[in-house]
Amino acid sequence: MIKHFVDFVTVVFGVLLLTFLLIHLVPGDPVEVMLGESASVTDRTALRTDLGLDQPLAQQFGSYLTKLSQGDLGYSIHTKTPIIELIKTRYPATLKLAVLSLFIGLAIGIPLGVFAALKANHWQDFVVTIVSVRLSAMPVFWLGPLLMLLFAVWLGWFPVSGMDDSTSIVLPALTLGLGLSAILTRMTRTSLLEVLNDDFIRTARAKGLNENTVIIRHALRAALLPIITIVGLQMGSLLAGTVITETIFSWDGIGRLLVESIEKRDYPVTQACVLVVALSYVAVNLFTDVLYRLADPRVKFGA
Amino acid sequence: MKTFAISILLFWVIAVLAGYAFGLQGNHIELDAILSGPSRQHLLGADDLGRDILARILTGVQVSFFVAIIVTVITMAIGVAIGLIAGFYGGKVDRVLMKITDIFLAFPGILLAIAFAAVLGAGLSNLILALCITGWVSYARLTRGQALSLRNRQHVLAAESLGATVPRLLLKHILPLLSSILVVEATYSIASVMIAEASLSFLGLGIQAPNASWGAMLRDGVRYMLVAPHYVLVVGLSLMSLILAINLGGDYLRDKLDVRVE
Numbered sequence: 001m002i003k004h005f006v007d008f009v010t011v012v013f014g015v016l017l018l019t020f021l022l023i024h025l026v027p028g029d030p031v032e033v034m035l036g037e038s039a040s041v042t043d044r045t046a047l048r049t050d051l052g053l054d055q056p057l058a059q060q061f062g063s064y065l066t067k068l069s070q071g072d073l074g075y076s077i078h079t080k081t082p083i084i085e086l087i088k089t090r091y092p093a094t095l096k097l098a099v100l101s102l103f104i105g106l107a108i109g110i111p112l113g114v115f116a117a118l119k120a121n122h123w124q125d126f127v128v129t130i131v132s133v134r135l136s137a138m139p140v141f142w143l144g145p146l147l148m149l150l151f152a153v154w155l156g157w158f159p160v161s162g163m164d165d166s167t168s169i170v171l172p173a174l175t176l177g178l179g180l181s182a183i184l185t186r187m188t189r190t191s192l193l194e195v196l197n198d199d200f201i202r203t204a205r206a207k208g209l210n211e212n213t214v215i216i217r218h219a220l221r222a223a224l225l226p227i228i229t230i231v232g233l234q235m236g237s238l239l240a241g242t243v244i245t246e247t248i249f250s251w252d253g254i255g256r257l258l259v260e261s262i263e264k265r266d267y268p269v270t271q272a273c274v275l276v277v278a279l280s281y282v283a284v285n286l287f288t289d290v291l292y293r294l295a296d297p298r299v300k301f302g303a
Numbered sequence: 304m305k306t307f308a309i310s311i312l313l314f315w316v317i318a319v320l321a322g323y324a325f326g327l328q329g330n331h332i333e334l335d336a337i338l339s340g341p342s343r344q345h346l347l348g349a350d351d352l353g354r355d356i357l358a359r360i361l362t363g364v365q366v367s368f369f370v371a372i373i374v375t376v377i378t379m380a381i382g383v384a385i386g387l388i389a390g391f392y393g394g395k396v397d398r399v400l401m402k403i404t405d406i407f408l409a410f411p412g413i414l415l416a417i418a419f420a421a422v423l424g425a426g427l428s429n430l431i432l433a434l435c436i437t438g439w440v441s442y443a444r445l446t447r448g449q450a451l452s453l454r455n456r457q458h459v460l461a462a463e464s465l466g467a468t469v470p471r472l473l474l475k476h477i478l479p480l481l482s483s484i485l486v487v488e489a490t491y492s493i494a495s496v497m498i499a500e501a502s503l504s505f506l507g508l509g510i511q512a513p514n515a516s517w518g519a520m521l522r523d524g525v526r527y528m529l530v531a532p533h534y535v536l537v538v539g540l541s542l543m544s545l546i547l548a549i550n551l552g553g554d555y556l557r558d559k560l561d562v563r564v565e
Contacts, residue, residue, distance in 0.1 A: 007405075010402060010405075011406055011409050014402070014405070014409065015406060015410070018406060018410075018415075019418075022418055023422065025419065025423060026424075033424075137547065137550060138543065139498045139542075139546075142539045142542065142543060145521065145524065145525045148528065153528060153529060153532065236411030237412045239411040239414070240411045240412025240413050240417075243414065243417060243506070247506065258417070259507075262417075262507075263507065267422065270418065270421055270422070274414060274417075277411065278410045278411065278415075
C-alpha cells in the first residue's frame, strides 16, 4: 500500500516537472514567441517577470508548485483571465463527454462481447469480431467526420457541431464511445471464453443453475476483472481523443481549449490543459487500480 | 491476409509512381475547380484552393510514410537501448529508467506529443522530434521485460563467464532473441505513427501548408464537408486502407514469427 502510494506520488511529481519544463522547450525566447516580435521591451520584461522566467529554474519550479497547491495556474496571456477559471468552465464539458463515451462503450461493448463469446466460432461471432477489429483501428479524426457526414449532414438527425442543442453531445460521444466499445467487445469475448472453461462454471452448471445465471452471475463477474484494467487504460486514449473530437465537433471542453491555446501561442494555458488532462488520467488509473483490488478478493492491498 | 496487405501496399506504390509519370501537380492552383467533384481533369476532385486532391493524396502518402519510417527507426533504437540496459542491469538502474517511462506513460495517448509539437513549433522536423520524444516508451517497456527474462538464460551466463563485455552480451546474445518481437512491434508502430502524424497535422501542428499531408487534408475536408463531402471521404479512405494493410501485415508477421505480445 505504502509502496503503491510512493509510486503514485513520484509519477505525479514527474508529470508536474515535465509539464513545468514544457515552456522552457520553446526554441528561443518564449516571451518573444508569445508576444510576437513587435512587442515593446516593457511588455516583454513585464511578462517575463510575471511568468517568473527571470528566476533560476529550480526556484521557478518551486513557485510553480506553491502556486499550484493554492489552485493558481497563472493567467491567460491573451484574455488575462485566470487559467483556473477557464479550466472550471471547460472541464465539466469534457467530463460530460468522457463519461457518456465511457457509458456508450460499456453499454455496447460488454453485451456484444458476451454475445460473441456465447456464439464463439459461429458466423455471428465472426461478424462481431470483424466489425470490432475494424472499428477499433479507426482514428477519431476519421470516425468523427464519418458520423458527422452520415448522421448530421445526410440524415440530419443531430446538429453538425457546437453544443447549443441537447443532442449535440451524441455524435462526439459516439465518436469516442464506439472505438472504446469495439475494444471492450474483443476483451469481453476473450476474457469470458477463458472463464467459461473454469471449474467453478462447471460446478455452477452441475448444481443445476440456469444458463443465464451461470453466465451473468458467475462467469461475467469473474470475466469483468481484466475488463476493468482495460477500461482504465483505454481512458487514456479516450482523454487524448477528446482533444481531436472536441475540435471536430466544436465542443467547448479542455481539449478544444488546448488546441485554441496552441494556435494563439498562449503557453501558460497550454501547459495547464496538458497538466489537467494528464492528472485526470493518473487519477483514473489510480481509481481503476483500487476498483480492481476491491473487485478481486485475491488481490491484497499489501502485496 | 498477406495477399490483401501486399496488394494494397503495391497499389499505393504504383499509384505514387503513376502520379510522377503523369506529372501530377499537388500545389497547382486552378480557381475554376475549387471544391469540384470527381471529373476527367481531377479524378478525385479538387480542394478548397482548387488543387488536385489525387495529386495531394499521392504526395501526402509519401510524407506520411517517410515520417512513420524515420520515427519508428529512431524510437526503436532509443527504446531498445533503454530497455536492454534496464532489463540487463536490473536494480536501481532499472527502477530509475522504468520510473521515467512511467512518467511518460502518465500522459494519455498522443497528448504529450501534442504538447511537445505545440511548444517546439509546427513543421516537419519538429513533428518528427515530438513523435520521437514520446514514442520510445513502448519499446523500452517491451524490451526491458524480455531482457529481464533473457538475462539469466544459460547462453548469456556462459558468454558472461567467458568474459564477454556487456555491449557484446546485449547485442550478440540478447538482442537477436528479441528481433522477431521487435519486427512485429515495428510494423504496428508504423501504422500508429501514421495515425499520430495525421492527428498532429489535423490539429495544425504537423506539416505546414502548402505541403500536402493527410491530417491537414482531413481537417480541410471536415471544414468543407457540407459542400464537398467527397474530399474528406477519399482522404479518410486512403488513410484507412494503408493503416489496414500495415496492421494486417503486422498480424501476418506475428502469426508467422509466432510472437506472443501481452
